[in-house]
Amino acid sequence: MKNVDVMLEKKLREVRIQEEENNLRNQEAIKILLDIARTLARQQLAFRGHNEKHEGNFIQISNLVARHNPRLQSWLSDKNMKPYSVKYLSPISQNEFISLLTEDVRNRIVKDIVSSEIYSVMADTSPDTSNTDRLVVAVRYVDENNVPNERILEMKETRNKTGEGQAKEIPDSLKSRLPICHGGLVYQSCDYTASMSGTFNGVQQHLQEMVGRNIPYIPCQGHSRSCKRDSMLQEHMEKIENALKLRNLSKTRWVYRSESIEALCL
Incomplete structure (x- = not known):
């Protein structure tokens, strides 16, 4: 036994x-x-x-x-x-790896931002390759070595382009990661469009109201094509047989536009 x-x-x-x-x-x-x-x-x-x-x-x-x-x-x-x-x-496992790495990088960024004590937020929308409007929320701060850093905190699809809609999504991105109600958020930056820069119903004004204090606004001159107007154009073009669509000479470098014109003139 x-x-x-x-x-x-x-x-x-x-x-x-x-x-x-x-x-x-x-x-x-x-x-x-x-x-x-x-x-x-x-x-x-x-x-x-x-x-x-x-x-x-x-x-x-x-x-x-x-x-x-x-x-x-x-x-x-x-x-x-x-x-x-x-x-x-599998693709599912690969996507899970990407999500884990994304969360790890974001946590490191948040840790650095919190330790810097003060930071500014920058936000803008831009269409991706599928012409889906994406809202990018970035944060600028100075680290413990007095080196300025710019880090993207979140990028997500956005549908409501009004000042109220954008004003809600930007604080939501911040509040999910950072305590924006304290004095750490000192500046904000977005483009010149009325929905972003409006002093009465723009994002910059709504953000100040949500935080409950004055946050100086610095305008940005970066612009992108309108997804809303593009979708309307696509709907009308689908009704026209063999319709031709105007295309940008360059989406990233303005100098290419002048070079293209010079080539035609020559």
Whole structure:
């Protein structure tokens, strides 16, 4: 009877040891995959291609690292647990890695901003490649080494372009991360449009009312094309057969516009 107990205890001990080894191997693999995701994000490279199973940079780099890392190679090719094993290479896992890294970076930024004690907020909207209007909320502050920093705190889709709508979204972005009701917020900046700069119903006025004190407003001359007018144009053009649309010569550099005109004149 004692022999059976000894054998069972030995078997249980072996199972525990194997479980600990698997946990360590899994932790090491996840750290490597997170590091790959961090590198792709830092270099602003796409994670996935047209074929998410094989062509994506994330999977290809993971396979490259695995060829030089036996533990990762063993973790990716382990067939003992299939089809129940999880490799964390799917698009869902990749997006989760991005979200985790985003939250970590944002927390570091918030920590630096809070330690700086005072900061200014900058906000503006701009369409992305799909012409979806995005509100970008950035914060400018001076760190403990007296070095000025500008960091994006949040970027989100916005639909309400009125002063009241924008004024609500900007404080919401700040309040979700920073205690804007104290004296830390000392300046604000946005563009010249009435909905942003209006002294009665603009964002800059609403922001002061929400915080409950005067916050000096510094206008910004950065502008972008109107998503609202573009959507109206698209609706009308869909009714016209073979309609042609005017295109910008350049979206980023004004000098290219003059060079294009000079080329035509010559």
